[in-house]
Amino acid sequence: MLLIACPNCGPRAQAEFTFERPLASIVTPTETLPDLIHKLFTRDNPRGPSWELWRHTYGCAGWLKVHRDTHSHQISAVVPVDMETPS
Amino acid sequence: MQRYSALSLLRGGLNGQKSWQRAWRDPAPKSHYDVIVIGGGGHGLATAYYLAKVHGIRNVAVLERGWIGGGNTGRNTTIVRSNYRQPALHNLFEFSLKLWEGMSDDLNYNVMFSQRGAMFLGHSDSDMIRLAERGDAMRAAGIDAEFMTMDQLRKKLPLLDLSDKARYPIVGALNQPRGGTARHDAVAWGYARAADALGVDVIQNCEVLGMDMVGGRVTGVQTTRGPIGADRVGICVAGNSGQVAAMADLRLPIESHLLQAFVSEPVKPMIDMVIMSQSIHAYVSQSDKGEIVMGGDPDLYPTYSQRGRPDRIEGVAGQCIALFPALSRLRMLRSWAGTTDMSFDGSPIIGTTPVEGLYLNGGWCYGGFKATPASGWTYAHTLAKGEPHALNAPFSLDRFETGATIDETGAGPMPHHR
Secondary structure (H helix, E strand, O other): OOEEEEOOOEEEEHHHOEEEEEHHHOOOOOOOHHHHHHHHOOOOOOOOEEEEEEEOOOOOOOEEEEEEEOOOOOEEEEEEOOOOOOO | OOOOOHHHHHHHHHOOOOOOOOOOOOOOOOOEEEEEEEOOOHHHHHHHHHHHHHHOOOOEEEEOOOOOOOOHHHOOOOEEOOOOOOHHHHHHHHHHHHHHHOHHHHHOOOOOOEOOOEEEEEOOHHHHHHHHHHHHHHHHOOOOOEEEOHHHHHHHOOOOOOOOOOOOOOOEEEEEOOOEEOOHHHHHHHHHHHHHHOOOEEEOOOOEEEEEEEOOEEEEEEEOOEEEEEEEEEEOOOOOHHHHHHHHOOOOOEEEEEEEEEEEOOOOOOOOOEEEEOOOOEEEEEOOOOOEEEEOOOOOOOOOOOOOOHHHHHHHHHHHHHHOHHHHHOOEEEEEEEEEEEEOOOOOEEEEOOOEOEEEEEOOOOOOHHHHHHHHHHHHHHHHHOOOOOOOHHHOOOHHHHOOOOOOOOOOOOHHHO
């Protein structure tokens, strides 16, 4: 199980969190159709590090940006959703 | 191919088991094949077998990164059923179930297919309405489905907690008597042996590293055992479909998640059916070795690690114990995880791709094992004819952008909400 360091609550077990979607797959109201299809369906599905959107559902309920490796499970950054992330 | 029979068993017993041949050859890759199937799981091997047997295309290679039976074919919970509500799904899975019923004879290999019945439990009135709808849809399509009353359940499964105080009260069930289990390794080995006998090259320890493309058309693959040319290339690597498709710059509507399963220590026969609950999403059966096989929800976040989260095991074990309180006395033997292709509607993708010469079979979510023969049959047809069979035509790659999704659970485009 992952240990996720919530910026509000400190390190907590993954059981408290919910994965939402890849950060790059957040849909805005102004998407073009190809971008919309890409974000909804044909996502990157990386084998390696990427930014994801998680929620501390059973903790502070805050939305979080998590930089996580999908193969090694290493988490290198967890920041609040309104904080800019390096691209 | 040396045929297996009662007589050959007897002969083996008399000569110290010295007369057995190896089950399939260990060929070096040729420079060119009519068809290359990437992925030597049950689906890929079945595809090669039906290409050779049904379509007469025998210049075929199956490329497997590891060894036959080492991937998801050997990691599932071996359940076979066709109890789906939507026509596209139950047509495919019922075709599959009919192939299962003749598989051991067809392959001359005992896949230990056991039609012990596969049952969905109902825990509420709304569950029973859903199960009745499902049963009606199945029976209208000529598939066996029977409603189980509490009295019938009490007689059939005395160890099930049917009391009012149960953690998950049970009010009825929908049974598919022809459902059951099969020995999953035997399925892979049986197809490998039968395909090999028809001239297919089953090449293990051969990882595909890249695709050769000429003018937008796939002409072959680069592998750890050198380049191999092909007229047609079929991806059949569920779990890593996106990684292989990316070699041809193809993006797939698939996210890679984990599904776990685990078994108890072996005990005497105590559960003689496959018991599933869709509402709590746990499933239990007993293997022929006596182990209680259990599974439940996937891990619900993308990962390629093949390492499951322990809280899932705890949760599923709790659900199974609530259904069968006697299981609380058993010790856990082992657990494992497999990487699954989660598609965005819960249904597989079998068909052509926008890349010429490249075909795709993937997106099986956590339900691919039961489809092994039909998946191979329809994919072989697609690879041989260049267009899908009527059974797999609805499972096209472009159905997501056109909105023609096949969403049995009605969960929407959420791979982790399945």
